[in-house]
Amino acid sequence: MTRLGQLAEEVRSGGRGRTYAIAAGLILLAVIYPEIVEALEDVPLIGDFVPGVDSMVVMIVFTMMAVGLNVVVGYAGLLDLGYVAFYAAGAYTAGWLASQQFEQVSFSFFSPTHNDEPGIHFSMWLVLIIAGVFTTIVGILIGLPTLRLRGDYLAIVTLGFGEIVPQFVRNGDSLGGFDLTNGTFGISPIDSLAFGSFVFRTQSNRAELFYWTAVALLLFTVFCCIRLRDSRLGRAWVAIREDETAAAAMGVPLMRTKTWSYAIGAFFGGVAGAFYASFKSGAFPADFYFNISVFLLCMVILGGMGSIAGVILGGMLLGYLNVEGLSTIGTKLQDGGLDFDPTKYQFGIYGIIVVVVMLFRPTGLIPERRHQIELAEGVHDTPFYDVQTEGAMTDRDRSND
Numbered sequence: 001m002t003r004l005g006q007l008a009e010e011v012r013s014g015g016r017g018r019t020y021a022i023a024a025g026l027i028l029l030a031v032i033y034p035e036i037v038e039a040l041e042d043v044p045l046i047g048d049f050v051p052g053v054d055s056m057v058v059m060i061v062f063t064m065m066a067v068g069l070n071v072v073v074g075y076a077g078l079l080d081l082g083y084v085a086f087y088a089a090g091a092y093t094a095g096w097l098a099s100q101q102f103e104q105v106s107f108s109f110f111s112p113t114h115n116d117e118p119g120i121h122f123s124m125w126l127v128l129i130i131a132g133v134f135t136t137i138v139g140i141l142i143g144l145p146t147l148r149l150r151g152d153y154l155a156i157v158t159l160g161f162g163e164i165v166p167q168f169v170r171n172g173d174s175l176g177g178f179d180l181t182n183g184t185f186g187i188s189p190i191d192s193l194a195f196g197s198f199v200f201r202t203q204s205n206r207a208e209l210f211y212w213t214a215v216a217l218l219l220f221t222v223f224c225c226i227r228l229r230d231s232r233l234g235r236a237w238v239a240i241r242e243d244e245t246a247a248a249a250m251g252v253p254l255m256r257t258k259t260w261s262y263a264i265g266a267f268f269g270g271v272a273g274a275f276y277a278s279f280k281s282g283a284f285p286a287d288f289y290f291n292i293s294v295f296l297l298c299m300v301i302l303g304g305m306g307s308i309a310g311v312i313l314g315g316m317l318l319g320y321l322n323v324e325g326l327s328t329i330g331t332k333l334q335d336g337g338l339d340f341d342p343t344k345y346q347f348g349i350y351g352i353i354v355v356v357v358m359l360f361r362p363t364g365l366i367p368e369r370r371h372q373i374e375l376a377e378g379v380h381d382t383p384f385y386d387v388q389t390e391g392a393m394t395d396r397d398r399s400n401d
Contacts, residue, residue: 027219030215031212031215033053033056033211034053034205034207034208034211034212037050037052037053048328048332049325049328051320051323051324051325052207052324053207053208053211054207055320055323055324056211056214057207057210057211057214057279058276058319058323059315059316059319059320059323060211060214060215060217060218060316060319061214061272061275061276061279062272062295062296062299062315062318062319062322063218063299063311063312063315063316063319064214064217064218064221064268064271064272064315065083065087065268065269065272065296065315066296066299066300066303066311066312066314066315067218067221067222067225067268067308067311067312067315068083068086068221068225068264068265068266068267068268068269068272069083069265069269069296069297069299069300070225070265070300070305070306070307070308070311071225071228071237071261071264071265071268072261072262072265073297073300073305074300074304074305074306074307074311074368075228075229075234075237075238075241075261075306076237076240076241076257076258076261076262077237077240077241077242078147078154078258078261078262079151079152079154079155079158080154080155080158080262080265080293080297081155081156081158081159081162081290081293081294081297082142082158082159082160082161082162082163082165082293083162083265083269083292083293083296083297084162084165084166084288084289084290084292084293084296085138085142085161085162085164085165085166085288086135086138086139086265086266086269086270086273087269087270087272087273087276087288087292088165088166088169088273088283088287088288089131089134089135089138089165089266089269089270089273090131090132090134090135090269090270090271090272090273090274090277091131091273091274091276091277091283091287091288092169092181092187092273092277092283093127093130093131093134093135093270093273093274094124094127094131094190094273094274094277094278094283095181095186095187095190095277095282095283096120096180096187097120097121097122097127097130098111098120098121098122098124098127098190098191098278099119099120099121099187099188099189099190099191100117100118100119100189101119101120101179101182101187102119102120103118103119104118105118105119105120106118106119107119107120107121108121108122109121109122109123109126110122110123110126111123111124111191111194112196112197113191113194113197113199114191121191123194124191124192124193124194124274124278125193127191127274127278128217128271128274128275129271131270131271131273131274132267132268132270132271132274133267133270134270135266135267135269135270135271135273136263136264136266136267136270138266138270139259139262139263139265139266139267140259140262140263142158142161142262143258143259143262143263144255144259146158146161147255147258147259147262148255150244159290159293162290162293163290165288166285166288166289166290168181169181169283169285169288170183170184170285171183173185181285183285184285185284186282186283186284186285186286187282187283188281188282188283188284189281189282190277190278190280190281190282190283191278192278192281193209193210193213193275193278200213201281210279213275214275214279217271217272217275218312221268221271222308222312224264224268225308226308228264229308233257233260236252236257237257237261238306238370239252240252240254240257240258241306291347294347295318295322295347295350296315298314298318298350298351298353298354299311299314299315299318299319300314301314301354301357301358301364302314302317302318302353302354302357302364302365303315303364303365303366304363304364304365304366304367304368305364305368306368306370307364307366307367307368309366310364310365310366310367310368313365313366314364314365318350318353321346321349321350322346326342326343326346326349327342327343329342330342330343
């Protein structure tokens with residue numbers, strides 16, 4: 001290896017080392033956050049803006065869904081406006097398998113605290129897996145007829161599916177006389193996560209238990225997405241994102257590869273939906289409106305499409321503003337004498353944030369390296385006139401020879 005190659009390898013190794021160190025520090029901070037949140041709340045100026053542990057659970061759930069959506073949008077380059085459908089499917093799977101919704105039967109599976117109760121009661125840990133598998137199947141069924149389309153047409157069709165699912169759960173209380181979703185009232189209560197008789201919801205540190213579980217699920221999602229990105233399948237996704245026609249010409253099976261991205265993204269959306277339903281103890285149609293799909297897409301765009309670290313940052317930032325950030329800012333403004341409530345204009349504010357970021361940092365807050373290089377260097381095509389002129393000069397030189 002030449003000296004230049006050795007230096008390049010040292011730089012890459014040093015960059016990886018710094019990345020691992022930063023990641024380890026952030027994971028450690030996330031794990032101990034419930035223990036230090038009270039101390040942070042006492043810090044002047046920033047204490048009032050520190051999110052509580054309950055709020056952090058919701059922020060992490062939305063960030064997990066954003067990372068799952070990044071597989072579809074950031075890796076494969078497919079514009080999906082119906083991701084909320086997988087979120088809803090996961091939540092209602094938890095409602096069907098871990099509640100008293102079907103009270104005409106009494107069945108319990110690894111759920112000792114609900115043995116004598118009516119309804120179906122699977123262990124919630126098993127329900128998380130089942131919800132992921134079920135939404136994967138839903139993703140395949142939706143993807144097979146829709147992923148033959150491209151661009152705006154794909155976005156319109158996925159938007160349609162994203163609207164169909166919430167309407168279905170709102171009106172699913174009378175399907176031939178069978179109550180599947182309990183209509184607008186939703187399914188509640190849904191069983192809590194538990195280890196035997198140790199039920200999270202009944203513990204004094206309930207919020208901390210759900211928080212650490214949410215962190216573990218997010219880390220699992222990130223690990224899977226990193227491994228997928230660096231796999232053969234991940235490289236095929238990138239090829240389709242960059243140039244679908246060229247990818248097909250090089251032998252990449254377009255439909256199968258696209259469907260894999262849709263199915264894997266759906267899996268993480270379903271797990272997040274089931275976990276959130278257990279945390280909230282219910283699945284309600286009002287939680288699954290179309291704006292959530294746009295909200296998640298904004299997280300991906302804000303952080304940087306294809307960048308896992310960027311999507312996590314964008315998800316936590318917008319998630320914080322949505323959960324309690326805007327309301328806290330509004331309270332501070334009103335205490336200062338300014339009659340302005342940012343929560344009334346939240347989606348307008350999110351839109352302004354995305355527009356500003358796109359103007360000054362088009363690749364996102366933490367861009368993917370490939371996108372950053374493409375934007376910095378550009379694609380230098382030879383003008384068609386120059387190609388013709390060069391070709392004519394070559395033919396003339398050959399005739400002279």
